[in-house]
Amino acid sequence: MAAAGSSLGSNEAPPGAIPVTKSQELVYELKIGDIMTRQPITVGPDCLMSELKEILRVKRISGVPVLEAGELVGIISLEDLIVALERGETGARVGDRMTRRVQTVYADESVIQAVNCFARHGYGRLPVVDRQGHLVGIVTQGDVVRGLLRQLDVQWQEEEIHRYRASHIFEDIESDQTGLVLRYKVVARDFVRGGEASSKLKRALERLGARPQLMRRVAVAAYEAETNLIIHTDTGGDLIAEIQPDRIRVVALDTGPGIADVQQALQPGYSTAPDWIRELGFGAGMGLTNIKACADEMRLESRLGVGTRLEAVFNLTLEEQRRPRDS
């Protein structure tokens, strides 16, 4: 697996490309709107330089956009104020001292646009506008650094949180009986995707903090049930797992053809699979036997021409009901 992780919108890096670091990647991924300061402090053109001095001092900022009737008309900075102070022109209007041609960036642009702008022009801040040209925020180099750090932190914590939340779901959500139902569609004759539903179920149990031994029992039963849906049904079916704090129920449902003799089907080694399926290594007639061996309870109901419902129940021991990290 490539160490660089996902590249910038394409999976193929040119040969010899320098690996992209996480922060470089984020500079492209993050939008300016994600990191900017919203509702920035603004002044009107009639504001006096002496008033501006107070605003910059009190708010501890180094520049503000100038708005006239809601439109961005300029930007005025601490440097402009210093010049005015030197000349003793504190009574001058901001509108007469501001920079009129304002470099702006769009809120929906990548942060890289702002980074390039800072580097090219040496600006300390950039007003952020929407596509209609209305001021929606302001971005400084400090915002970029803070935004990147926050995002790195968020991504690092995300998987931990997923795992934590999943493993605490039964404690965090209060009800008289909490259950989680996972439903997987299984397509008939699709051997290429065989095992996919049971793999996903196994992964879900892993996140929920299930013990390896329990996970294996459920996975084996789910795999056999999934394989039966692939091999024997007309149109596939549903693999449903109902997870409760003290037990897991796996149900395989289909709408035909149904089993003629349920008792016979339960005999180890009894199989109706055609040769081509046996050649794939399936159809050993052990699927139901395996499910029975793994589960605490198994029920098989079927009607010819209607469908089949297979249910396997796994009762969790007290030990298995505890989260692994607590033990």
Place this chain on the structure above:
Amino acid sequence: MTVEEIVAKLGLQVLTGQAALQREVTGGYACDLLSCVMARARAGNIWVTLQAHANVVAVASLLDLAAVVITEGVQPDAATREKAEAEGVALLTTSKTTYAVVSELARLGIAASA
């Protein structure tokens, strides 16, 4: 004994799952019927089989097997190799028969899984 040591001693070809080669092998199992494998093979086992289709990968992944040895020169198709790579399953191939591979594994002290 690790998968990598077994690869070297038996002269197996490594098709996929480089990362799994450091795994410790806990025992062995040989069969071509997937339901038997599901029932009997244990986590960390090396599985010797003639089967080479994508469901071999599904079974190996679900049971968390250490590696799969595909015998008699059978080659898995590209889709199977891709799936194995994605799941991190080590697929090893050899022209030897299943019986020959199992004999050699036994000589190396790889025991039958319980």
